[in-house]
Amino acid sequence: MLTMNAIAKPLSKALFDSDLIAVRLLLAIGEMCWAIMLFWPGDSFVRPTYTLMAAVAPETVWAVLFLLTSVCQISVVLFAAMHTLAGRIFATWNAALWVFSVVAMLVSVYPPPAAIGMEIAGMAGALWVWARPLFLRRWHRLCAGGYCVHT
Amino acid sequence: MFTPEEKAEILEAVRLMTSLQKAFPKNDLGDPDFDGHRIDHLRQRAANEKMEMYKVSFAKKVIAVATTFLVGLLASGFVSKLSALGVLP
16 A cells, blocks of 8 residues: 555655756756757747747847856856855746746747646756755754754 | 783773773763763754654655646546537536
């Protein structure tokens, strides 16, 4: 019999006791691909999926944003800057970028485009990279005397 | 009395105990704080258990939200399909 505990314990290990470097690298690849395809000659933003993004900024601006984000993402991984202030600020920006891009595409067309499945997964990953340290920090504070990480 | 080998063994044991005591912080009496060390480990263990509880409780919420979302989505899709096929009004 599969109980809630039997699923929740391994899931909590996967969520909290795994490193997120692979997620960051996948995000970096996704962001680089976005930049390349937006820089590609031709007007991608005439397509209805990008209506809301086009209303916010021109295609080239988005391309530059994705390119810079990708470079920063790779730098964060290479210099192990995940827990620095700059790393945390970047994680916030990264989550905001993915959430806005995905929501903008979802509200621009109906039915939802199946091709953005990985973008939705990327948004979830970016949100988790941003949110997980906040949960862990809060729980560490709540644990008696701050003793938590010694195993 | 002790043989020279036994004396050497005793001296080695004393040397080891002395260096072992240096690994502990001193208590208010100036002695190695063995009991404080034990209590510290008990605290760490309790804190780790509490942390584990938070993590598992969060995972349970994730499962509940994901299940509700997926079932809701599939159910609404199923109802729409049945309506489109004229099975439902």
